[in-house]
Amino acid sequence: MDHDETIQRLKSIEGHVRGIQKMLADGKYCMDVIGQIQAVQAALSKVSTRILDGHLNSCVIEAVRGADPEARERVLDEITAVFAATNKN
């Protein structure tokens, strides 16, 4: 997986979070601040999806094809758990 691109996105998200602090310090309108927080959350979701995609196409394939049934089970349970955690409502 191309970690450089993912790290780059997180750097940009970090800058975005810093910008939101400035919005608050500058007394910007609350609902605009919430809008920017939602934009950061959406950007983080894209990063998660990107990492999951890389994970499925490397570790998951490896574990499913491998000889260790426990490793396979653990890897698949992790996918279920991450889906459950994002899908609470």
Add this chain to the structure above:
Amino acid sequence: MDHDETIQRLKSIEGHVRGIQKMLADGKYCMDVIGQIQAVQAALSKVSTRILDGHLNSCVIEAVRGADPEARERVLDEITAVFAATNKN
């Protein structure tokens, strides 16, 4: 996968949705109605997670071990897509 149990849960969710209609018809307090809708959404998330879990432990294992690279790619892309769809914010 035990579809009977999953269908049973959906039947109970169906009854819950009918109950919410009655709450509205009876003029129940709006925020209580929204609370019940959120409970239905949470119950549906659990059903989705259950189905995904079964899918990972059957079709996904099969496709990843199978000889068809396109089938494998499609199955893994579907997992990424369903994660992205639940993780929008």
Add this chain to the structure above:
Amino acid sequence: MDHDETIQRLKSIEGHVRGIQKMLADGKYCMDVIGQIQAVQAALSKVSTRILDGHLNSCVIEAVRGADPEARERVLDEITAVFAATNKN
């Protein structure tokens, strides 16, 4: 608020949930079933939003303009709570 329209939407959601049970009984593809569950969740979200909108434009206005500070506080806290509950991730 027009409860008739909201109840009508919930009736249609109820039918949708019944259709998903049939998909499972007919052995439809798991990921298509999950897609339909997500569609039901999205439809429920729209119903919640509709109810909240009606609530804001009736009870909330009333409570905020009213003489009882506790009623006002309770109504506003409920809005915060419902937002927090939908915004867990």
Add this chain to the structure above:
Amino acid sequence: MDHDETIQRLKSIEGHVRGIQKMLADGKYCMDVIGQIQAVQAALSKVSTRILDGHLNSCVIEAVRGADPEARERVLDEITAVFAATNKN
């Protein structure tokens, strides 16, 4: 509203995002990285909820009590919109 406390939380979130970049650079396990991203998203949700709470107890009360029906409508529509945006599934 106590912006200092909110800004402090965002500073801590910013550090968390920086830590996730380091996790990736250090080759940490993908699913652990996703877990940390979800923790950041949850922390951002709490910040949003905090800001919304402050907004409801200041601007919203003011607009609802005020003489300008358009300002009131706008403020209430914003609450509905932010709820809809967080409640898409």
